Amino acid sequence: MQTTVLFKTDKKLKEAAQKTARNMGIPFSAVMNEYMRNFVEKRRINFSSEEYNPTPYLKRILKQGEKNLAEGKVKIFSSLEEMRADLEK
Known part of the structure; x- marks a missing residue:
């Protein structure tokens, strides 16, 4: 069974991520599902100090x-x- 996830993010970031996925020929939902799968399986999330304010x-x-x-x-x-x-x- 599938469900929908809604969350807030920066509009430019979302558009850039969607464009990158599209250019790679990957559905954006597949990218997000892979991030969530890795988060659940490895119980890790990586943040770059350069990006964190x-x-x-x-x-x-x-x-x-x-x-x-x-x-x-x-x-x-x-x-x-x-x-x-x-x-x-």
Whole structure:
């Protein structure tokens, strides 16, 4: 049985992907099905850091985390046992 998947994506990206698939003689749905199949079977997804732009919120919390680390507000443990011992205090 087949179903339809709807998701939002950048219009130019969609058009470029459809054009690439068409130029390769592959139905766009086959491309998307292969991506989903690999995602399910390998439980992996690859992102390029060149293409990923963190949201302003993520940038803000990462910056705060770095500040907390620099100010010594974050505990660092060398083992799980050390962390558990600290939690049990």
